[in-house]
Amino acid sequence: MTQPLLNISNVTRCFSAGDETLTVLNNVNLSIDRGEMVAIVGTSGSGKSTLMNILGCLDQPTSGEYWINGQNTSQLESDELARLRREYFGFIFQRYHLLGDLTALGNVEIPAIYAGYDKKERQERAQSLLGRLGLSDRLDHKPNQLSGGQQQRVSVARALVNGGDVILADEPTGALDSKSGSEMMTLLQELHQLGHTIIIVTHDMKVAEYANRIIEIKDGEILSDTVNKTGQKVSNQDFVAAASNNNALASSRRLWDSFWEALKMALLAMSNHRLRTFLTMLGIIIGIASVVSVVALGNGSQKSILDSISSMGTNTIDIMPGSGFGDRRSGQVRTLTAADADALTNLGFVDSVTPTLSTSATVKFGNQAVSASVQGVGPDYFRVKGYTLDYGQFWDQSSVERIAQDVVIDSNTLKSLFPNENPIGKVIFAGNLPLRIIGVTAPKESAFGNSDSLNIWAPYTTVSARMMGQNYLNRISVRVNDNTPSDAAEQAIITLLKMRHGTQDFFTINTDTIQQNIQKTTATMTLLISAIAVISLIVGGIGVMNIMLVSVTERTREIGVRMAVGARQNDILRQFLIEAVLVCLCGGTIGIGLAYLIGVLFATLGSSFNMIYSTTSIVSAFLCSTLIGVLFGYLPARNAARLNPIDALARE
Numbered sequence: 001m002t003q004p005l006l007n008i009s010n011v012t013r014c015f016s017a018g019d020e021t022l023t024v025l026n027n028v029n030l031s032i033d034r035g036e037m038v039a040i041v042g043t044s045g046s047g048k049s050t051l052m053n054i055l056g057c058l059d060q061p062t063s064g065e066y067w068i069n070g071q072n073t074s075q076l077e078s079d080e081l082a083r084l085r086r087e088y089f090g091f092i093f094q095r096y097h098l099l100g101d102l103t104a105l106g107n108v109e110i111p112a113i114y115a116g117y118d119k120k121e122r123q124e125r126a127q128s129l130l131g132r133l134g135l136s137d138r139l140d141h142k143p144n145q146l147s148g149g150q151q152q153r154v155s156v157a158r159a160l161v162n163g164g165d166v167i168l169a170d171e172p173t174g175a176l177d178s179k180s181g182s183e184m185m186t187l188l189q190e191l192h193q194l195g196h197t198i199i200i201v202t203h204d205m206k207v208a209e210y211a212n213r214i215i216e217i218k219d220g221e222i223l224s225d226t227v228n229k230t231g232q233k234v235s236n237q238d239f240v241a242a243a244s245n246n247n248a249l250a251s252s253r254r255l256w257d258s259f260w261e262a263l264k265m266a267l268l269a270m271s272n273h274r275l276r277t278f279l280t281m282l283g284i285i286i287g288i289a290s291v292v293s294v295v296a297l298g299n300g301s302q303k304s305i306l307d308s309i310s311s312m313g314t315n316t317i318d319i320m321p322g323s324g325f326g327d328r329r330s331g332q333v334r335t336l337t338a339a340d341a342d343a344l345t346n347l348g349f350v351d352s353v354t355p356t357l358s359t360s361a362t363v364k365f366g367n368q369a370v371s372a373s374v375q376g377v378g379p380d381y382f383r384v385k386g387y388t389l390d391y392g393q394f395w396d397q398s399s400v401e402r403i404a405q406d407v408v409i410d411s412n413t414l415k416s417l418f419p420n421e422n423p424i425g426k427v428i429f430a431g432n433l434p435l436r437i438i439g440v441t442a443p444k445e446s447a448f449g450n451s452d453s454l455n456i457w458a459p460y461t462t463v464s465a466r467m468m469g470q471n472y473l474n475r476i477s478v479r480v481n482d483n484t485p486s487d488a489a490e491q492a493i494i495t496l497l498k499m500r501h502g503t504q505d506f507f508t509i510n511t512d513t514i515q516q517n518i519q520k521t522t523a524t525m526t527l528l529i530s531a532i533a534v535i536s537l538i539v540g541g542i543g544v545m546n547i548m549l550v551s552v553t554e555r556t557r558e559i560g561v562r563m564a565v566g567a568r569q570n571d572i573l574r575q576f577l578i579e580a581v582l583v584c585l586c587g588g589t590i591g592i593g594l595a596y597l598i599g600v601l602f603a604t605l606g607s608s609f610n611m612i613y614s615t616t617s618i619v620s621a622f623l624c625s626t627l628i629g630v631l632f633g634y635l636p637a638r639n640a641a642r643l644n645p646i647d648a649l650a651r652e
């Protein structure tokens with residue numbers, strides 16, 4: 001005895017209706033052989049549509065068993081049921097259920113994508129089917145550009161693209177005029193003659209008479225199962241050949257094509273709802289732009305501050321008398337001498353050393369007088385502090401030994417005393433001491449922004465002997481070799497001077513330590529502000545999730561159609577997850593662009609420093625966008641994937 005293709009045994013289907021249970025199918029038994037054309041007839045509410053849904057694996061019975069080609073479906077998971085829908089069934093819905101964003105060709109291709117056909121093969125199949133159905137000139141038309149009869153023929157082509165062993169037609173003529181309805185039934189008869197098993201669900205006996213077998217159902221029970229003598233029994237040899245074409249397709253190809261289909265649908269959904277997409281992106285755009293801009297501002301301000309600190313000298317250590325800046329007795333400490341500076345020169349890690357005395361004086365030239373800082377320094381002072389010449393020359397060690405009355409002035413002094421003439425060789429008076437100008441330094445920002453101060457530099461022996469009358473120093477500045485750790489150098493300097501003085505009557509200022517502290521402080525502030533900016537990213541992510549949840553609700557019918565033609569839960573999950581990630585990535589890209597625009601505006605407005613963009617922050621922004629898309633898109637995507645196909649198809 002030949003095994004039936006479809007076999008229902010003692011199937012009952014119940015639904016909850018408030019506190020009551022509604023039995024739609026009651027202990028139904030039914031067998032359908034290969035190649036039959038069967039009509040299931042009944043009035044509205046008789047259970048015929050529920051029976052069709054169970055036959056098509058869109059629904060499962062509450063109790064009883066359903067066998068497809070000898071396979072029991074009762075305990076199958078959703079993905080296994082999706083496989084059966086792909087391999088055995090093609091659906092022709094009363095309301096067509098075509099996807100409005102896709103063309104006729106695109107709608108027909110969908111089942112073949114989920115079945116794993118490559119692009120060329122599925123397009124050839126779809127074009128061939130649409131051509132046979134008289135739609136060769138409508139391939140690129142969307143559903144709203146087709147008539148009802150044309151839409152129904154597109155749904156027939158979609159049902160056949162994977163082979164369509166069993167065609168399930170739900171009221172195939174219900175939405176058509178009489179002529180189109182007659183053409184549809186003729187088409188179903190032709191498919192029957194080609195070997196397809198046809199199951200028609202209808203309330204119209206005229207439609208049912210096209211079938212070879214008529215099953216009448218009422219109140220969930222089969223009243224009659226009769227053979228229609230006017231129907232035509234056909235051979236199923238062509239059916240077997242058609243079924244064999246749909247076996248063992250590469251899963252990797254199916255996955256790849258499914259990914260591209262999901263990406264295309266995501267782009268279509270974003271394009272068709274531009275305002276909603278932009279509003280969804282807005283939180284991500286603001287968040288990413290904030291994070292990248294804040295990091296760039298932090299880097300720029302940090303560099304500006306460090307450059308300013310470096311103006312005091314790179315990797316320098318200053319030694320000053322007393323125990324600290326607040327020591328009122330520091331003026332009484334007179335042990336810091338030029339001999340100490342000479343001793344420090346002998347340390348191996350020292351690049352250069354300069355003693356320093358400083359005082360203020362009225363500097364005069366001609367009938368002009370200004371207040372300036374007069375500093376007595378060694379010849380290495382300009383190297384230690386990073387000064388460069390604008391023109392002229394620096395004095396050397398011989399000037400120190402000769403107590404020469406040579407002086408180098410800064411650019412501010414130049415502007416005040418010599419606005420329109422060359423000062424080289426001119427003599428100025430610092431108090432009553434005449435000094436000959438031999439050089440002018442290039443403009444240079446001071447460490448704390450006091451760029452308006454006037455400074456002149458003479459040999460420290462000259463200032464000591466001819467102006468101040470003191471033989472002790474106010475400061476010694478040491479420049480350390482760049483490859484020497486400043487902390488170790490500072491400790492060695494302290495040790496040497498303690499040995500020379502017999503006590504520690506001095507303190508040190510390490511500019512490298514200042515730089516490190518500033519770096520730590522600015523990094524901490526940048527991190528703090530970035531953390532605040534990240535909150536906007538989280539808010540943006542919640543916005544993505546909300547919009548995606550709305551999107552799932554709006555597109556429930558689309559999800560149902562995809563499931564009906566064989567989409568797995570992972571296929572639906574992937575589609576909505578890709579859409580969420582794509583929205584976040586686009587928002588992240590726009591956000592980074594906005595951050596760069598902010599930098600341009602920042603520079604245009606004449607800020608004292610420029611924003612410095614970090615590659616790490618930009619890469620992190622992209623990763624953050626992707627992560628937000630995955631985290632906040634997963635829940636809506638999972639909800640979409642878990643929808644019941646029947647409930648989804650019923651949603652308008």
